[in-house]
Amino acid sequence: MEQVQSASLKAYKRTSALDSSMFYMRSLMSFFAKGEDTGGRFALMEYQAKPGNEPPPHVHEWEHELYYVLEGEMEFYCEDKILVAHAGETIFLPQGKPHAFYIRSPYLRTLILVQAVGEHAVGLDRYFIKMAEPATSMNLPTEAITYLTDDPNHAIRLGAANGVRFLSPEETARELPHYPGFGVR
Template structure:
């Protein structure tokens, strides 16, 4: 027996963070899944893009709920809309852009659940409201330091 118990999280539940100008709500943590995975519900403004980056420890899976995202994985672009799924394995450079004209939402599953949520929580600010934050310029020095701590390489801006 693993000691884990069934767990349910309602739509309005889970710690909320403003992370790199997105609203992120943590639905499952490493602790709640015995290290198996973490899950985050994310809302991104149109045009928002992650840096081009590479995870050394975890794989990521994305399920798009609303809007449109363009995923760039090892230089290949894939556009995913509502109901679409994208898997990005560790060790391969990738990044994501909210490419539609309206805010986009998705679920992000990271496995094992050790790095992404920890880095996000250390980088982010607790969300005062469950709305998109006012855009700010991220502290890139802090982002690079935290990504290094969680074995994520920042490779530069997302390619067009």
């Protein structure tokens, strides 16, 4: 577990390009700011995906999460709420609150911002990077593992090491009463 640091930070410029992008669970992620760039205080990523590669219900133990939808539509489940976000809309998910989402459009492009809460550095960017492989193009991959085909224990272990806890089916039913179920369309 890394902690927030007040090291001397340096200015930089970064864009969506192969050297800053990874294939993650059949999606394309570009990392504009990683925790290592910001003293662990926040990370900013662009997420491009199609329906079918959404993560299981989970909780961020160390960070708040904010989505700004650039293209497409997402449906979020957080506690007893269902929140639908279209292009130009923002969803805020507080640290410690169980949540899940579905992509409700044929294509999605969204910014994801995570902000550290307390002494822990952000971990979601590290989780994504450890679960991903370097992008070979700036197009969505067609062949890749998904949460439905990957070893769930691998995701659970990496998640726990980076402040992400996946919910059991029982926790999901209790904490997200309107969530239709993992992998359900």
